[in-house]
Amino acid sequence: MTHVGGVQSWCLGVTLQLILAAVLHQGLATVAPPTTAQTTAAPHKDPGRPEKGNYMVTKSNGTVCLLASMALQLNISYNSLSQNKIVQDVVNLQPNLTKASGSCDLDRASLQLFTDELTHLNFTFTLNATSNKYHLSQVSLLVHWPDMKDPLSAFNGSVDELRGTLGFSYMCREEQTLSLAQNWSINTFQLQVQPFGVTGDQFGAAEECQLDEDDMLIPIIVGAALAGLVLIVLLAYFIGRKRSQAGYQTI
Incomplete structure (x- = not known):
């Protein structure tokens, strides 16, 4: 024996x-790459995990053309009035205070999210008609919070994230970070989005991200x-x- x-x-x-x-x-798969953003102060208190919001965009005839369900967290560096220096802040987007609008074309769709505190976030998706593949191609942000010396306006027109197939939704339950510029990025949680080929008001079959x-x-x-x-x-x-x-x- x-x-x-x-x-x-x-x-x-x-x-x-x-x-x-x-x-x-x-x-190793979930370790995020180091950020190159430089600030003179540590981030504010961790706001915790953001709440998931459900958003949709409709055409002029009332037909739903874009669906999104996600929890969003903004990472922003700005010039603080109270501290008189550059600080980094992490802020959750609150769905109950957020309104959604947008537009849809044959190969281009946008989702605009804005709050009463002058936080305006815009996602633009582009569809390749040849391959029937879509992706997040542009993100813009405009914020003017009470502690900011000047409004922050940022734009990234060369994004290549959230890739999916026409008629299918893109899903990523795990946290992922959209690194858009040196002074701002977006954390997404429990994300599911479909900017093209929506039938009714329901997501199509999901294509899951590598993290999931x-x-x-x-x-x-x-x-x-x-x-x-x-x-x-x-x-x-x-x-x-x-x-x-x-x-x-x-x-």
């Missing part, structure tokens, strides 16, 4: 290595490794038992 015990120890070691490799893979796929990979690897361990241990047990019974046979 010493042989069986050795096999079991070897199987356990291999399984632990597989599980550790899967965990390390997940950790990596997150689902861990339990699959662990489950497969454990199942393999159980199978090998059982096999080693029966082989050892058969050899033990053969050793006691009379000649």
Whole structure:
């Protein structure tokens, strides 16, 4: 039975290595790249996880042409009146205080979100009619909060994020960061968006982001490794038992 015990120890070691490799893979996949933004003050208090809002854009005839469901968090550096220096602030977009509008064309759709505090955020999506693929192509932001010395107006017209297929929605449950400029970025949570090919007022089938796929990979690897361990241990047990019974046979 010493042989069986050795096999079991070897199987356990291999399984632990597989599980550790899967965990390390997940950790490396979700580490965000370092930011290059420079500020002279630490961020304000963490506002916590933002609340998810549901938004839609309709055509002039009332037909829904864009759907979005997401929680948004703004990371902004600005010149503070109260502190008299550049500070970095993290602010959650509150759905109950946010209004939505926008427009839709054959190959271009926009979602505009704005609040009473003069926070105006605009997402523009572009559709490639040849490949039937769409992506987030432009993001603009205008904010003028009470503590700002001057309004912040920013625009990025070369975005290539949230890629999906016509008739399908793009989904990313995990937190992801849209790095748009040195002084501002957007964190998204539980995001699902469909800017083209909307039928009725429901999302089409979802195409999930890589972060979600990596997150689902861990339990699959662990489950497969454990199942393999159980199978090998059982096999080693029966082989050892058969050899033990053969050793006691009379000649």
